Amino acid sequence: MDTATFSEQEIEQLRAGTRGTAVRVHFNNAGTSLPPDVVVDTxxxxxxxxxxxxxxxxxxxYKEQLENTYTLIGRLINAGRDEVAITENASIAWAMALYGIDFKEGDVILxxxxxxxxxxxxxxxxxKTSGVRVTVIPNDEYGNFSLQALEEAISPQTRLIAVTQIPSGGGGVxxxxxxxxxxxxxxxxxxxDASQSIGQIPVDVQAIGCDMLSVNGRKFLRAPRGTGFLYVRxxxxxxxxxxxxxxxxxxxxxxxxxxxxxxxRRFELYEKNRALNLGLGQAIEYALNIGLDRIxxxxxxxxxxxxxxxxxxxGVNVHDSGDVQCGIVTFSIEGIDSYTVKERLAExxxxxxxxxxxxxPIYMNKHHLTSVVRASIHYYNTEDEIKLLCDALASMI
Ligand SMILES: Cc1ncc(COP(=O)(O)O)c(C=O)c1O
Structure with missing residues (x-):
């Protein structure tokens, strides 16, 4: 495992190869990361x-390079290249998995x-269509997923456990x-659902022991929009x-x-955007070269x-909870609407x-959070950028 920290020089190089970093502070990596120039140019x-x-x-x-994207996905998640379908987003990947299951009336999803x-x-x-029941395992009082509650909820009717590794709206894992x-x-x-984790956390399907995993490319993986993949064991x-x-x-x-x-590939169709496929492969190779543990x-x-x-x-309240927290930082400012905060930062x-x-909805409604500011960090961000954000927020209060 390579855990060497990034040198300042390496960060400078990575930023020099990411044209967007020259013109703005990008803390929306949970929406879409800035892609490396090499991905865009390819x-x-x-x-x-x-x-x-x-x-x-x-x-x-480009037959070989296009084929290589499957191999790279396999390397990224420790799967075989024959266990992967390339899709245009995470939703279709996830749907191909869920709707492929022959649910029976009375089956339970946890x-x-x-x-x-x-x-x-x-x-x-x-x-609605199959008479399945859905049970939500609540987080414990510290914001951690409760393994004990999961064990207790399992019954002979439990057909599927489906979880999102990192939520869209919070920093927990x-x-x-x-x-x-x-x-x-x-x-x-x-x-x-590894949409928010792929590219920021090492995701190893053998270690996770999952049967199916869905992913998109545009978030922490730094791949182009309109990319994703599905893993099926x-x-x-x-x-x-x-x-x-x-x-x-x-x-x-x-x-x-x-x-x-x-x-x-039985879970994908023939026609797709080959340029995006290539960009996805390039982004994966880029992440693998840096090292997911280091990232x-x-x-x-x-x-x-x-x-x-x-x-x-x-006046700033940070909302993330749980023992393990990731690059998604959520907060609000007392007395200032989150949308206004976003607009003022954009200026x-x-x-x-x-x-x-x-x-x-389940997590945010439970904590009475209607909308919070999400500042999502990637490895190419810097302490100087964090200071810029904090100074800008302090000046609003
Ligand atoms: C946790 C999570 N799952 C799934 C998705 C859906 O991804 P896509 O828009 O690629 O279908 C998102 C998108 O933001 C997400 O944050």
Missing amino acids: MIRYLQEEASYGGYETEAR TSEYEYVTNLLGFLNVQ IPVVEIGKIARKNNILYLV KEIQDKLRVLFMDGFTAQLTSRDEYQIRNDG WQRVQQLSGSMRRQLSAIG KQINVSIAAASST
Whole structure:
């Protein structure tokens, strides 16, 4: 494990290779990170070649690099390249997993209060169509996911444990490895939404022990918008229904029969944006070269520092809870609406976003948070930028 800290020179180099850092302070990495220049330039070059040579012809020229994206995804999450489908976002990846399960009436899904709105909608959908029941495991009084409550909630009817590792609207982290042990012990399907964790935390599907994992590229992975992927463990693939098929996913073997392909790509369709696929691969390679352990260490250091400095400003309330906290820092300012805070920071070229209760409703409603400011940190951010943010906030109060 490489835990060496980043030198100032390395951070300068990484920032020099990220054109956006020259013009603004970007603390919206939980929305979309600034992509490395090499990712953007690779995609522009590819699109230009498509325009000159033709789309299919360019694809043939880049066959190896395009294929390599699957290998890189496999390396990123410690999976086989045959366990991966490339998608255009996390929602479709997650949906392909959830709706592929042959739920029966009375089956129970266990989830956490950090669950993302799209996933809650998905649960309601299968509740209405299949008679499934959904139980939310509440966090304990310290804001930690309760493994004990999870164990107690498991029954013979429990069909699926589905959790979001890091919520959209808070800095806590769900203990996905420990949950995985419980899922395995009880032989329950396990689906993890790693949209906010991939790229800031090492995500290892073998260590997590999940059957399915959904991801998007644009957040901490620093890949382009419109990218994502789904992991489905090889042994599970045949047990999930394939929702959509084309000639890439399956073959007609007779007029009445078809054969679905024998790898993770059965969960994707043929037509997709090849430039984005290449950009996704490039972003993964970039993250792997830096090292996910090192990234996670720096993200924790910087976000810890930001939380301490914010808490020291009178009138600022930091809302994150739980023993393990990540690069998402949420706070509010007494007497100033969070949307106004965001606008005033934007005037100073500081990007933050708003975490609204509509995205993480169970957790945020429980804590009476309607909308909070979300400042999400990546490794390319600096202490100087944190100071700029804190000074700007102090001047508003
Ligand atoms: C935790 C979480 N899950 C899922 C999603 C959905 O991702 P996408 O918009 O790529 O479908 C998001 C998006 O913000 C998210 O924060």
